[in-house]
């Protein structure tokens with residue numbers, strides 16, 4: 001009996017891998033639904049969601065980063081958040097603040113100010129961690145919902161998190177602002193094709209921390225960067241123009257108070273918003289406002305919400 005040549009063994013593995021990848025792609029497709037005929041109300045060409053993840057020092061602590069990184073997070077809670085609220089208020093933009101529940105104990109005044117200005121407070125985990133057990137996930141979701149409701153009078157209807165969707169649905173969440181599977185909002189169900197949520201996608205290319213923060217997610221020194229704000233605004237303006245030209249564009253710009261709350265960046269963000277407002281048909285809703293519009297006008301066809 002002759003030994004099987006190594007390349008045959010490799011080919012068999014490749015076929016198996018290919019079949020597995022194809023099956024995974026089909027399963028993914030079966031639990032996702034894109035909005036093929038999506039459009040905005042008359043006169044609107046693009047929705048821009050300004051979203052801010054109010055992590056402060058919590059995520060820095062979770063990653064056990066050095067003291068200076070934690071101090072940067074603290075700046076976000078003491079100063080940056082106020083600058084972003086003032087920025088959005090000055091330009092008439094309604095933003096969504098994805099807020100870990102613990103932040104309600106640390107910086108309640110800023111959250112009350114954000115809510116009083118009409119901004120949305122949404123879930124961003126309890127202490128910026130996703131526990132594995134179902135029981136703890138439910139506990140964290142509920143604790144955050146109660147803490148946010150105590151601040152603003154309403155339970156959150158949206159999240160930016162990786163909890164199991166069954167728990168998010170049970171807690172009353174309508175949308176999750178994560179994922180990048182489409183340029184427009186889309187629907188995603190879990191592996192059983194149940195517990196469908198609306199996904200409001202964002203992308204790291206329009207996330208401030210990728211450009212302005214060294215040491216992001218424990219990156220190695222050679223991966224660290226501190227980019228000129230003007231360059232970022234040029235890139236985000238290009239992203240806006242490309243989506244605007246389509247006539248049914250969507251942009252979800254992800255900010256962090258400890259990152260974009262620095263003076264030079266806040267100032268340039270104001271200029272970017274003003275530039276966007278010069279064009280007709282630009283809508284700055286909260287994520288909840290957009291989610292409710294999509295759910296009412298474009299409910300899922302094959303998935304059950």
Ligand SMILES: [Zn+2]
Pocket residue numbers: 053054055059124128
């Ligand atoms: Zn975060």
